[in-house]
Amino acid sequence: MYTLYATPGTGSALSEIMLAIAGVPYAVKSVDVWESPTDRELLQRLNPLTQVPVLVLPDGTVMTESAAITLHLADVAPEAGLAPPPGHPGRAVFLRRLVFIVAALYPTWTFGDDPGRWVSGDAAKAELRASTDEHRKMLWRQMEAVTGTPWFLGETRSAIDVYIAVMNSWRPRAEWFSAECPKLAAIAGTLRADPALAKVWERNQG
Numbered sequence: 060m061y062t063l064y065a066t067p068g069t070g071s072a073l074s075e076i077m078l079a080i081a082g083v084p085y086a087v088k089s090v091d092v093w094e095s096p097t098d099r100e101l102l103q104r105l106n107p108l109t110q111v112p113v114l115v116l117p118d119g120t121v122m123t124e125s126a127a128i129t130l131h132l133a134d135v136a137p138e139a140g141l142a143p144p145p146g147h148p149g150r151a152v153f154l155r156r157l158v159f160i161v162a163a164l165y166p167t168w169t170f171g172d173d174p175g176r177w178v179s180g181d182a183a184k185a186e187l188r189a190s191t192d193e194h195r196k197m198l199w200r201q202m203e204a205v206t207g208t209p210w211f212l213g214e215t216r217s218a219i220d221v222y223i224a225v226m227n228s229w230r231p232r233a234e235w236f237s238a239e240c241p242k243l244a245a246i247a248g249t250l251r252a253d254p255a256l257a258k259v260w261e262r263n264q265g
């Protein structure tokens with residue numbers, strides 16, 4: 060049994076959806092990564108970065124980092140199609156964009172969500188929030204320019220679509236995607252409407 064430490068609406072939704080798609084047995088341990096000192100202490104023991112997702116594997120191994128978790132689940136459940144397998148024509152693009160999302164896009168929230176962690180003074184905080192928000196929009200436009208249909212990789216659904224759908228509700232939020240990145244918005248809409256994932260989406264509203 061896998062155990063996922065998760066805070067609804069955050070990046071742990073990525074791993075929760077992928078666990079559901081992979082079809083492996085898992086339990087969700089709800090934690091409040093933002094507000095609860097007790098939960099943060101618990102998380103910090105598992106992940107010194109005090110971040111979700113944290114996934115404890117059936118053998119007790121602790122995994123962090125959503126991309127690593129993605130690749131692990133793709134290994135244990137290859138039939139679920141989270142990642143195109145080695146040799147697949149979409150494999151290189153998949154790997155490139157998986158790392159692009161976690162290495163280029165994800166840090167824009169890390170540094171912009173709570174700028175007071177990194178800089179002091181209202182002006183500096185406002186500037187860091189605004190600059191990371193703008194940079195993120197530019198990165199999403201780059202993604203839109205290389206997005207296929209109906210899925211990011213074209214006919215092949217993959218974990219990249221899960222990232223696109225989860226992150227669709229984060230700043231700059233769904234309305235911006237509909238107006239500026241319609242292909243990404245369509246992918247998010249399709250995956251969010253998948254009845255097989257309804258319970259997970261419901262748990263991750265907000």
Ligand SMILES: N[C@@H](CCC(=O)N[C@@H](CS)C(=O)NCC(=O)O)C(=O)O
Pocket residue numbers: 069070071092093108109110111112123124125126161165169
């Ligand atoms: N690189 C990590 C980023 C994870 C991350 O930033 N998680 C956020 C929630 S979306 C978090 O736990 N933030 C709490 C904090 O930084 O204190 C990944 O891909 O899993």
